[in-house]
Amino acid sequence: MVRDELKAMSIAALKSRDKETRAALSGVLAEFTAVEKSGKFTEWTEEAQRDLVAKYVKKLKSSLKDLQGTDLGAAYAAEAALLEPYTPKLLDEAATRALVEPLVGQVKGIGPLMGRIMKTHKGKVDPGLVRRIAVELGI
Secondary structure: OOHHHHHHHHHHHHHOOHHHHHHHHHHHHHHHHHHHHOOOOOOOHHHHHHHHHHHHHHHHHHHHHHOOOOHHHHHHHHHHHHHHHHHOOOOOOHHHHHHHHOOOOOOOOOHHHHHHHHHOOOOOHHHHHHHHHHHHOOO
């Protein structure tokens, strides 16, 4: 499971005195702990763990815009790059296009198209890519 792999990486970084990697992993591991301590937690699934990492990476990337050129910005970028392999895998352009094309005559407007695709494929498709393909197809 993702959490176990990240925890093992953190322990290995601690043993090898790799402060940068240890610091990079501490934030996401704290997120896991916060969820576990919340009253709503029952158990981890692979998908839930990947979703948590994806949300964390998204927060890091949104902060990067304001922190470009700073040491903190570089640390956030390194942390996001380290965690990227643990985020959900998105469909490629061809697979996304295969989802959008059949809906061309069925929906009117990008909003309803996005709603239908995201309802069934949330976390599996890139919304920006869906929108771009929809615009190309004239929806």
